[in-house]
Amino acid sequence: MLELIDPCLARLGQDDFAPAFLDAAQAAGADQVMVFAYRADAVTCLLSRNFIEGRLGTRLAEAYVRSGFRDDPLHARVLALEPRTAALVELAHLTGAMPPAYRTRFFDAPGLGDKVAVLAAGERLHLVLNLYRTQQARGWPEDLLRVLGRLAVLHFEARSGTMPEALLVLSDRERAVCEGILAGQKAEVIAHSLGVAATSVITYRKRAYAKLGISSRAGLFAICRG
Numbered sequence: 001m002l003e004l005i006d007p008c009l010a011r012l013g014q015d016d017f018a019p020a021f022l023d024a025a026q027a028a029g030a031d032q033v034m035v036f037a038y039r040a041d042a043v044t045c046l047l048s049r050n051f052i053e054g055r056l057g058t059r060l061a062e063a064y065v066r067s068g069f070r071d072d073p074l075h076a077r078v079l080a081l082e083p084r085t086a087a088l089v090e091l092a093h094l095t096g097a098m099p100p101a102y103r104t105r106f107f108d109a110p111g112l113g114d115k116v117a118v119l120a121a122g123e124r125l126h127l128v129l130n131l132y133r134t135q136q137a138r139g140w141p142e143d144l145l146r147v148l149g150r151l152a153v154l155h156f157e158a159r160s161g162t163m164p165e166a167l168l169v170l171s172d173r174e175r176a177v178c179e180g181i182l183a184g185q186k187a188e189v190i191a192h193s194l195g196v197a198a199t200s201v202i203t204y205r206k207r208a209y210a211k212l213g214i215s216s217r218a219g220l221f222a223i224c225r226g
């Protein structure tokens with residue numbers, strides 16, 4: 001466990017935290033990882049990765065942020081957490097509380113047969129770390145997952161400030177490009193302000209969208225201003 005946690009600790013609040021964190025989540029047995037930040041009326045995707053089919057994670061994250069979260073029984077539970085606490089919930093304890101259409105959309109149709117969620121609250125953020133498998137297997141490493149949930153809170157709170165929560169997972173360049181898009185700037189204008197080529201702006205935008213679990217400018221506005 002220490003071999004997985006130490007790189008995450010060393011990168012808390014830094015741009016290269018996500019790869020180390022995803023390595024630990026994959027080693028824990030996850031085929032898909034998602035981290036969401038919750039408010040009463042909106043959800044932000046901070047991290048999304050499907051290790052088997054990358055685009056699947058992006059599609060599911062975008063659908064969840066737009067409206068799916070409203071039917072998620074975890075929504076109210078994570079908001080009720082006291083600061084600096086965490087809880088672990090397995091799929092078997094959630095199935096009865098899910099509307100059938102929600103279960104079909106986010107589990108059955110994409111072929112995700114197992115899930116464990118780590119609910120974690122910090123001083124400002126309420127997060128859920130979701131880990132999925134394509135099929136049920138032996139139990140999850142609960143101690144490791146609780147630590148990962150707390151690390152996610154520490155990391156994203158360290159990066160928080162005046163920027164939208166959704167952009168906390170991004171590198172400085174990726175975040176600057178997204179902020180330019182939110183401000184209505186064209187790629188050429190963003191490129192000039194950053195001192196890079198317009199093609200580099202497109203690359204940073206693609207990387208940012210992949211990390212955020214979105215696929216369009218409309219998706220960026222939805223998660224940042226929804």
